[in-house]
Amino acid sequence: MADRAAPLAALEGAIADAVFAGATLRTVPFLAQVGIRLDPAGPAAPRVAAALGLELPEANLVTESGGRRALWLGPDEWLVVAADGEERALVAILEEAIGADGAVVDLSANRTGLELSGPQAAEVLATCMALDLHPRAFGPGRCAQTLLQKAPVIVERRGDDAFLLLVRPSFAAYVAEWLVDGMAGLAADLAAV
């Protein structure tokens, strides 16, 4: 694993400079991410739940247990997220649980993470995302696949003031630059008060 390049390494300076009282942006270069496809009413679902120690969530929701989270991506599709380095163990557990009743794919290199937090995190995100981020529509424990401007992203609300974005490495700079720009705009508003 020594040779991996963090997709946003070149933007770390700009990201650090953008931090203001309202929001902090932080890269999460590597995460274990394993995609699974199965019939939620079929035989593999309870086996996966037992193996992971968490139920596969229903639409737009995230379940979490023991450092592992399952994000709903579609009616027969989830993304299991855990700490970097856990991907091989996760794939082994999930292949064992799912067998021939679905599919398991290691997608860890398919997306990199950006963590946006702070009292104005939702406002920053709303400068470049049309999804309804109001807590009544998108509170903690919810996730969505949507667009950040033109880039497809997975967004997960990790808390009242915290979001995780999972982005393809080739779109990551575009996404980070939009967020940095949103932060700069809100910081300027704050300074003008």
Next chain:
Amino acid sequence: MFQIRCPYCGPRDEPEFKYGGQAHVAYPSDPEALSDEEWARFLFFRDNSKGRYAERWNHAAGCRRWFNVIRDTGTHELVGSYRVGEQPADAR
């Protein structure tokens, strides 16, 4: 801009979706038996009616599922959406 209700994800803005043309156009059961004219009719000919129209949409930037929408081609009202395998009467 439309707000379209994905039957799986709920309401989302139109840029997340791709349009897929008229719904309920069944693939011919025996394509080999069709004349060129009948095959062309299946491939290229679609209704162009005013009023409620069943059409396919794909939630391309979301769950990536195909589903059907009833849209009024006269008013652009989105009457409802329903899953593949369901019927227009199931639209909500």
